[in-house]
Amino acid sequence: MIEDKQGGEANTSxxxxxxxxxxxxxxxxxxxxxxxxxxxxxxxxxxxxVHLICVLLPxxxxxxxxxxxxxxxxxxxxxxxxxxxxxELFLSRQGLGxxxxxxxxxxxxxxxxxxxxxxxxxxxxxxxxFFGKELFRFATVLPFLIPSTVFAMGIQVLFxxxxxxxxxxxxxxxxxxxxxPYAIAxxxxxxxxxxxxxxxxxxxxxxxxxxxxxxxQIPQLLPGILSAASMVYIISFSQYFLTLLIGxxxxxxxxxxxxxxLTSGDxxxxxxxxxxxxxxxxxxxxxxxxxxxxxxxxEVSYFEG
Amino acid sequence: xxxKVQEITVSLGRRVKRTILDSVxxxxxxxxxxxxxxxxxxxxxxxxxxxxxxxxxxxxSIIFDGQAIDHLAPHRRNIGFVFQDTRLFPxxxxxxxxxxxxxxxxxxxxxxxxxxxxxxxxxxxDGFGNRQVTSLSGGQQQRVALARALAAQPRVLLLDEPFSGxxxxxxxxxxxxxxxLHRDFGTTTIMVTHDAVEALEMSDRIVYISLGCVEQDGTPxxxxxxxxxxxxxxxxGDCSTLEGSVSDGVFLASSLQLAAEGMxxxxxxxxxxxxxxxxxEAGVDVGHHATRRPLLIRCSVYRGDTHLARVDVEGQTLTVxxxxxxxxxxxxxxxxxxxxxxxxxx
Amino acid sequence: xxxxxxxxxxxxxxxxxxxxxTIILVGVFVYGVVNGxxxxxxxMPFLGRTELTLDYYIEALNRNDFLASxxxxxxxxxxxxxxxxxxxIALSAALTRVRASRTIQLFxxxxxxxxxxxxxxxFLVSLxxxxxxxxxxxxxxGMIDDVGAFPSIIGGASGWGIILVYLWKEIPFIxxxxxxxxxxxxxxxxxxxxxxxxxxxxxxxxxTLPLCRGALTKASLIxxxxxxxxxxxxxxxxxxxxxALPVLxxxxxxxxxxxxxxxxxxxxxxxxxxxxxxxxxxxLVLQRERKERKSDD
Numbered sequence: 001m002i003e004d005k006q007g008g009e010a011n012t013s014x015x016x017x018x019x020x021x022x023x024x025x026x027x028x029x030x031x032x033x034x035x036x037x038x039x040x041x042x043x044x045x046x047x048x049x050v051h052l053i054c055v056l057l058p059x060x061x062x063x064x065x066x067x068x069x070x071x072x073x074x075x076x077x078x079x080x081x082x083x084x085x086x087x088e089l090f091l092s093r094q095g096l097g098x099x100x101x102x103x104x105x106x107x108x109x110x111x112x113x114x115x116x117x118x119x120x121x122x123x124x125x126x127x128x129x130f131f132g133k134e135l136f137r138f139a140t141v142l143p144f145l146i147p148s149t150v151f152a153m154g155i156q157v158l159f160x161x162x163x164x165x166x167x168x169x170x171x172x173x174x175x176x177x178x179x180x181p182y183a184i185a186x187x188x189x190x191x192x193x194x195x196x197x198x199x200x201x202x203x204x205x206x207x208x209x210x211x212x213x214x215x216x217q218i219p220q221l222l223p224g225i226l227s228a229a230s231m232v233y234i235i236s237f238s239q240y241f242l243t244l245l246i247g248x249x250x251x252x253x254x255x256x257x258x259x260x261x262l263t264s265g266d267x268x269x270x271x272x273x274x275x276x277x278x279x280x281x282x283x284x285x286x287x288x289x290x291x292x293x294x295x296x297x298x299e300v301s302y303f304e305g
Numbered sequence: 306x307x308x309k310v311q312e313i314t315v316s317l318g319r320r321v322k323r324t325i326l327d328s329v330x331x332x333x334x335x336x337x338x339x340x341x342x343x344x345x346x347x348x349x350x351x352x353x354x355x356x357x358x359x360x361x362x363x364x365x366s367i368i369f370d371g372q373a374i375d376h377l378a379p380h381r382r383n384i385g386f387v388f389q390d391t392r393l394f395p396x397x398x399x400x401x402x403x404x405x406x407x408x409x410x411x412x413x414x415x416x417x418x419x420x421x422x423x424x425x426x427x428x429x430x431d432g433f434g435n436r437q438v439t440s441l442s443g444g445q446q447q448r449v450a451l452a453r454a455l456a457a458q459p460r461v462l463l464l465d466e467p468f469s470g471x472x473x474x475x476x477x478x479x480x481x482x483x484x485x486l487h488r489d490f491g492t493t494t495i496m497v498t499h500d501a502v503e504a505l506e507m508s509d510r511i512v513y514i515s516l517g518c519v520e521q522d523g524t525p526x527x528x529x530x531x532x533x534x535x536x537x538x539x540x541x542g543d544c545s546t547l548e549g550s551v552s553d554g555v556f557l558a559s560s561l562q563l564a565a566e567g568m569x570x571x572x573x574x575x576x577x578x579x580x581x582x583x584x585x586e587a588g589v590d591v592g593h594h595a596t597r598r599p600l601l602i603r604c605s606v607y608r609g610d611t612h613l614a615r616v617d618v619e620g621q622t623l624t625v626x627x628x629x630x631x632x633x634x635x636x637x638x639x640x641x642x643x644x645x646x647x648x649x650x651x
Numbered sequence: 652x653x654x655x656x657x658x659x660x661x662x663x664x665x666x667x668x669x670x671x672x673t674i675i676l677v678g679v680f681v682y683g684v685v686n687g688x689x690x691x692x693x694x695m696p697f698l699g700r701t702e703l704t705l706d707y708y709i710e711a712l713n714r715n716d717f718l719a720s721x722x723x724x725x726x727x728x729x730x731x732x733x734x735x736x737x738x739x740i741a742l743s744a745a746l747t748r749v750r751a752s753r754t755i756q757l758f759x760x761x762x763x764x765x766x767x768x769x770x771x772x773x774f775l776v777s778l779x780x781x782x783x784x785x786x787x788x789x790x791x792x793g794m795i796d797d798v799g800a801f802p803s804i805i806g807g808a809s810g811w812g813i814i815l816v817y818l819w820k821e822i823p824f825i826x827x828x829x830x831x832x833x834x835x836x837x838x839x840x841x842x843x844x845x846x847x848x849x850x851x852x853x854x855x856x857x858x859t860l861p862l863c864r865g866a867l868t869k870a871s872l873i874x875x876x877x878x879x880x881x882x883x884x885x886x887x888x889x890x891x892x893x894x895a896l897p898v899l900x901x902x903x904x905x906x907x908x909x910x911x912x913x914x915x916x917x918x919x920x921x922x923x924x925x926x927x928x929x930x931x932x933x934x935l936v937l938q939r940e941r942k943e944r945k946s947d948d
Contacts, residue, residue, distance in 0.1 A: 044745035051742060052758055054819065058774030059762075061784055065777060073782050073798050074790040121673040128666035136670055138934045139677045144873055145930040147880020149897040150919040151680055153904050154687025157697055158679075177676045184673070231764075238767030241882045241901075255767065262773045263805060263887050274773045281765045357846050379845035380854070386846035394840055395943070396861040405857075409848035439943070457848055 059278070065271035085272030096257070096276065103237060103253040104280065106168055110175040110236040111229040117176070118183035118228055119221070122191040125184075144181040151178070152245040159246055166250035174246045175236040182235065183228040190224025222295050230288045234281055254280065306370055306460040306493045308333040313355055313365035315348075315517075325351045327517040328365065333461075333495065333510075338487050340504035341497045342528075342540070343514035349497040352514070353463050356495065357386050369460060380409065385454030385462040385492070389470055391446045393438040399425070399449050400434035406457035417456075424452040427486060444475040451483065455490060462487075464496040468503070480507060501540040505529060513537050530644075538576040538647045545623045547575045548651070556648045559619035560597040563641060565648045572651040581645020582625045584614060587636035599636035684923055691916035698909065707917035717918065719893035724922075727810050727895060728879035731817035736871040738818060739825025743863075744855060746826060747833045760830070763823035771816045772887045779804045779812065805888055812888040813895075821874045828870040829863055836862045865940045872933045876926045896922055 065071065069082035089096045124130065125137060143151070152174070156165065164170030198220060202212040218225070240255045247256065258273040310333075315326040325348045333339050341349040354360040356367055358379035366373045374382055385406075393402050400421045407417035425431050428448040438446065447467060454462055467483070468476045484507060487494055498504050504511050505525040513521040513528065513536075521533040532538035539546060549558030551573045556565040563575055587599035603617045607630065614631045616623040616639065623639065631637070693704040711717045746756065778784050779801075786801035795801055804812030837859045844854035885895030894902070896918060903915035 041748055044748035047741060047745045048749065048751070048755065048759060051745075051822075055758060055762055055823075057784075058771075058778055058819075061777045062770075062774065074787045076784075076787055076791060117672040117676065120669040124666040124669035128669070130666035130670070134938070136674070137937065138930075139681070140673060141933055141937070142677065142930060143680050145876040145933060146680075146684055146923055146926045147876065147897065149880055149882045149900065150687055150923050150926075151683040153900065153915065153919055154685070154690070155679065155683030158682065158686065161697070173676075173679070177680050180673065180676055234765050234767075238769070240769055241897075255769065259769060259883075262769055263776055267777065270773055271777070274770050277767065277770055278765075281767075285761070285765055359842055359845065378850070379842075380848045380850050383848065384846055386843070388843060390839075392840055392843035394844070394858050394862075396858070405844070405849070406847035409844075409850075409853065453847065463846075 062271045062274045062278070065267050066275040068268060071267070082268075085268040086275075088269060089272050089276065096254075099252045099257050100254055100276065100280065102168065102251070103255070104284075106172055106175065106251075106253060107233045107236040107284075109172045110179060111232040113172065114176045114179050114183045114232040115187070115225055115229045118180060118187045119191075119225065121184050122187035125188055126191040127196060140181055140184045142181070143178050148178045148239075148242050152242045156245050165246060166248040168247075168251050171243055171247045171251050171253075172236075174242050175239055176232070178239070178242060179232040179235040182231045186228040186231060187221070187224055190221050194220045219295065223292055226288045226292050230285055233284050237277075237281055307335050308356075308370075308461060308493060309366075309368040310352070310356065311366045311368060313352065313367070314363045315351055315355060315360060316363055317351075325517055326355070326362075329514070329517070329519055330365075331512050331519060331522050333493055336491045336493055338484075338494045338496070338507060338509045340508040340511045341495060341514055342501060342504045342511050343499065344536070344540075345499050347514045348517040349499075349514050350465050353386075353465050353495065353497050356461070357384055357463055358382050383457065383460045385457070385459035387447075387450050387454045387462070387464045387467045389466045391450040391470075393446055393449055393453070395438055397438070398434065399430070399436050399438060399441070402438060402449060403434075403453045403456050405453065406459075410457050420456055421452075424456050425449075427455075427489070428452045428482065443471055444479065447471060447479060448482070451486065455486065455492065459492060462492045462494045464494065466497055466499070469498075469500070476503075483507070501542070505541070513540075532576075532647055535574055535576055535647070535649045538649075541578075543579045545577050545579070545621075547577065547618055547621050547623060549573060549575065551648065551650070558621065560600060561595055561618055561623065561639060562597060563595060563646055563648065564643060568648060569650065573648050574651055575646055575648045577623065577641065578645040579613070579624055579626050581642040582623065583640050584616070584625050584627055584631070585638040585640060587638050595641045596638045599638055602631040602633055602635045602637060604633050605631045687916050688920040688923060689916075690913055691918075691920040693913055695909075695913070707913045708920065710914060711917040711921065716893065716899065720896050720899045720918075721921070723810070723893040724879055724885075724896040727813055727817075727885070728875050731814050731821065731878040732871045732875035734814065735818055735821035735825055735874050736867060738822035739829065739870065740860070740867065742822055742826040743830045743833050744859075746830050747837050747859075748851075750834075751830075756830075760823045760827045763820055764827055766820070768816060768820060768881065769883050769887065771819050772884055774819070775804055775812050775816055775888065779815075806890045808890045808893075810885075810889065813884050816884050816888065817874070817878050821878075825867070825870040825874065828873075829866045832866050833859060833863050865936050868936050869933055872929045872936075876929045880922055880926060 066085045068078035069080045071078040159165040159170050198216050202216045243256050261270045311330050312328045316322045316324045343349050355362045366375050403421035404417040468479050511528050547558045551565045551568045552570045554566045556563040600616050603615045605614045611626045612630045614625045614627045781798050789795045840858045841854045844858045882897040886898050900915045900918040903911045
């Protein structure tokens, strides 16, 4: 049956026709290929560009507002450049410097704590069997799905009695708890992907568990460690409600200080806060990216050789 | 179907362009079983993907029955492709997998289920239709992949190292199954492999590819008996490679001399098949032998059906099959059959 | 024999040591949630109340403002989750299709991931409030006449300002969660489907999408739970009435009357219950994926 069909096709395309087709294909083969490469991909490109505009346009507007003294209706572009917003933030008010420093410190501490704890949990989930493993897996997902508002209102009493309310330590613990599922998810993925091959190799070559960890596991997991840490950093840095309830106004972070201004009339101040906030998260993100590039590129050359 | 591959060139890599295929051309005849043979990394799989339309070439054309199909996306080419890792869709059962290409071709449900049933019978998997693909063994999965590739009556069947993931004993079964299907269906078939013996056993014709170029295009016998390059000569295994030099039509490595008629003087390499060589005790005169003076045995290993004697040729090794084991240090003369060695300039 | 036993014991307790810190932290989390739910039942030992009562839950379910809030919160979170899922699939597919470079991913995914929800609220205000960029643009195009002519996003009962904030954040989140899997599936099975005669679009819907279902479900459940339970955005952009549930709960929580606190906790309890259903669904997906992975091996 198949032979029939193919035979038929072979007969219809006689030799001269074939030659002609070849000649044509050489002449405009470039265009044909280009057309095929573009085939449907332009839809995706347009979509990505539209999405990119949706992402970048508001960023641009915020930057414009934060350097503007006045931008009266209905002008499309701001009229006057001014540094009033940022100056007021850092100098005239009680000073944003210490608040910023505290926010960064809390976020870094949470990132460190959550990443280490998540790395341990991920390891247990990836390589060990233990009693209640599936229950544990479920438990690690809970803070993903049960709102932190419910948690915050319920835990406040405990934190007050434990003396953790209104302290930075309490805020770090609370942030670590809500960010932990993200860190565990990221660490689980890289831990499973890395497997135990290199680690076992290091052990049979005589490395202690500490040195294996230092020389094999941490370098191998570094991309995951850094992305988990930067995720937790961002989550912690962005927390408003939890910080408000646990910190009780005594622990000021950029997210809590900024909050009342966001929908206030003074768009310049609000945007200046927004700009400072964005820069603080971007800065840490690029720092981690840089670290990753530096260490990961070395790793790549190991494997390509 | 008749197929032409014309001057296909592909380079990959975003920053550093690496040429994977460099102006590769060959023809495939109607109903032929052609193997693309070569070491791993030679570009065979890339070539197969260019034929399938998955990878787009920089220049050159693929011609099916006289018509260039370079502008066609993979799904419009009517091909069958068997990947090394089978790629059965885990969200469908065996039957749905086999019927998938028929569904894409617009067959009615009843028709394509019948077709899937027929094909599963062809690959000796009748009754497996409702099984989940993950419940199958490696060999069964590969058979389902084969049935799926053939389901929509493709114009050409492309196989990318289809058996390299299987155990040795399964491979032989799969090879004969594939040959039987090829005989029954008559589908033009192109198989990528790095196993030279597999290529010899199965193909009507072999195209040998090395570093992105065609090195030889011929029948299995031609490749075995007249390998064009050292790499092809060596790819069938069980051979020794010796470096030396040619002068006055004679190749010389230490005291081993081999006829090299018509070759220019200069450094050269000889590939000597194990089976073409035999040993004589030194000093026993039996006509012409290839050694000017006796060579020494370095060691000898046991290989079940035979012993292999390693003869020292000034630091290089010539391996010779022998009836019995030899004592290291023993002096021997070597006799070489003139069909079983090949000399190439370096 | 003895050293062997010691090693065996050490090996057996290792996982428990590894999970202990997580268990402590998750324990604190669960304690907080359970404690809140119990307070909703009137159990507040720190005030000397230990009697269980259903009054607050009954009161909550009978109050009109609660039911309106519940409806409103469900509307906001379900709409956000469904639209974010659709947008997320499209974004993820687009990234897969063009084999997005790291730079494209940085701008399309990482920047939205890094931006806090509250900042996104500020974005929305700057673009869509009465004096925002968008009304200005409409004014220039002659489509509106005055500042007040553009419907404000702040306090609008339709809540589309809130939904837009979630979409801006969560479409990239869903793409982040699924793009890697989708790229993998597409390069493996999508390619195979192509060679079997399926067009790109068809192979996407018949093979790639079904194989990404687990990840997509998980991501949308997370989005739903987040949109359902977060306080900041409905507080900043929501209407006076109906209030989103977390806003209502916090309002009651702050009330000096301790009875209102119990009422707040009852609201939280109901929120937790709804999210527990989402959590259960998430867990079921997790279990199914684990089984599939096992049978793969």
